[in-house]
Amino acid sequence: MPSTAPTRAKPAASRIPPVPIDLALQGGGSHGAFTWGVLERLLEEPSLTIEAISGTSAGAMNAAVLADGYAAGGAEGARAALESFWRAVADSARFSPFQRSPLDILLGRWTLDHSPAYVAVDLMSRVFSPYDLNPTGKNPLQDLLLERIDFERLARSPVKLFITATNVHTGRGRIFRNAEITADVLLASACLPTMFQAVEIDGVPYWDGGFAGNPTITPLVRESDACDTILVQINPRERPATPRTASEIMNRLNEISFNAPLMKELRMIALLRQVADPGSGEGARWAGMRTHRIMTDMMVDLSASSKLNAEWAFLSMLREEGNRAASAFLDEHGGDIGQRSSADIDVLLAEC
Numbered sequence: 001m002p003s004t005a006p007t008r009a010k011p012a013a014s015r016i017p018p019v020p021i022d023l024a025l026q027g028g029g030s031h032g033a034f035t036w037g038v039l040e041r042l043l044e045e046p047s048l049t050i051e052a053i054s055g056t057s058a059g060a061m062n063a064a065v066l067a068d069g070y071a072a073g074g075a076e077g078a079r080a081a082l083e084s085f086w087r088a089v090a091d092s093a094r095f096s097p098f099q100r101s102p103l104d105i106l107l108g109r110w111t112l113d114h115s116p117a118y119v120a121v122d123l124m125s126r127v128f129s130p131y132d133l134n135p136t137g138k139n140p141l142q143d144l145l146l147e148r149i150d151f152e153r154l155a156r157s158p159v160k161l162f163i164t165a166t167n168v169h170t171g172r173g174r175i176f177r178n179a180e181i182t183a184d185v186l187l188a189s190a191c192l193p194t195m196f197q198a199v200e201i202d203g204v205p206y207w208d209g210g211f212a213g214n215p216t217i218t219p220l221v222r223e224s225d226a227c228d229t230i231l232v233q234i235n236p237r238e239r240p241a242t243p244r245t246a247s248e249i250m251n252r253l254n255e256i257s258f259n260a261p262l263m264k265e266l267r268m269i270a271l272l273r274q275v276a277d278p279g280s281g282e283g284a285r286w287a288g289m290r291t292h293r294i295m296t297d298m299m300v301d302l303s304a305s306s307k308l309n310a311e312w313a314f315l316s317m318l319r320e321e322g323n324r325a326a327s328a329f330l331d332e333h334g335g336d337i338g339q340r341s342s343a344d345i346d347v348l349l350a351e352c
Contacts, residue, residue: 019338020051020226024215027057027190027208027258028234029307030089031299033315035062035232036082037322038294042230043075045330048337052160052224054216056209059232060163060189061085061145064181068149071157085148086315092144093310097121100309110314112305113247122305125194137197141190145183155179162219164209165189168198173212173261175219210258217265227288228337233295235259240300251304266291270345292333293343296325 023042025035039062042048050070055063062082069081097117104114112118124133154161155178163176165188176185188199188206198205209215220229235255243252272286298321306314333342 016047018047018049019228020049020224021337022051022220022224022226022229023053023055023063024217024220024229024231025053025055025059025062026214026232026234026262027055027059027210028299029058030310030315031234031302031307031318032058032062033086033318034234034296034299034322034325035059036086036315037319037324038232038326039066039082039322040079040319041323041326041330043079045334047334050159051226052162052220054162054164054213054220055189056164056213056215057190058234059215060186060209061141063161063163064145064149064154064186067157067159067161067178068151068154070159071153072150081148085144086319087312088144088148089310090312090315092140096310098308100311110306110309110317111303112309113303115305118305118308130193130195130197134197139187139196142183142187145186149183151182154181160224162216162223163189164213164216165191165199165201165206166209166211168193168205168207171212173209173216174206175216211261213261213265214258215262217262217269221269221285221289227285228290228292230292230294230337231262231343233293234299236300237263247304254304266345274346290337290339290341291343291345292329292337292341294325294329296321 021042023039025032028034035058042050043066050066053063053067055061065081065085066078069078071077073080098112098115098121099117100110100112101114101116104111121133130137157178161176161178161181163181163185164173165176165185166173176189182201184199184201187196188201189209191197191199191207193207198207200206214235217229217231220226235258237255237259239252239255243249269286269289269291273289336342
């Protein structure tokens, strides 16, 4: 089936070497299809080359699929791998009990708030744990990941990966690098504790990496040669309205919780850039870091339950929005990459 991504003329090849960039990809369930659209647009930009990616949850899966596809066939291989992965996600969800209600379909709403299965599972999760509801610990994404990613090839990918999962016992994040990444590592990074049993790796249980870093920025600064980091942000940091329903309150609590580690780390980086002695060692890496951000206001209008909506039409809509947001970013700030930050993280110091 041909791609539904918007087509655009390929720019003429430039004699100027492409600027290496790092990517920081947030998690957010099926909202990660927005990140897919962003990655597609960045991969077709000849002036950029992806050096390293830090990802959590859906961001981790996007990162691993991209890096594996890139190892197999460069930028075009990465684009093809991402589309194949998300199509497989949509295909596997065709018979999921989590489906929109007829009224939501009629009104064009993407929420699952009125889905009987979603409501039932949401209520049961407040009384029963995943160990009660899913005693075998089976995750439907496991087979999909094993089919779509060659983990031996991923270990050799030229794109460096940093995948975060949260140690259940200590509460601290662990960073997994290319050679350590398996399907279990990706499932651990996306393991919501109310939905899935903790994923054990080397005898240690892990939950969603968003509790510790969503995503983790530090390894990009310390271990990548690129000086420009583009954050692809899914979780809204601000909402204009006060949540009043139980689902709205829970959704906002989750957004604040999953954004907190990122905001704390960005404040730390802003402080280090001001006080570190640049010199020629690690201080120079912190001082020279340039930050950028791609996001969309659309996420404010989507409910938390829509993160479990994997209909192809929904994923395609998010993909197109990601393409649009990335194109708008490149139009406005493409010239800043390699020169200066387009996202001012120093303002975060006023929040300390």
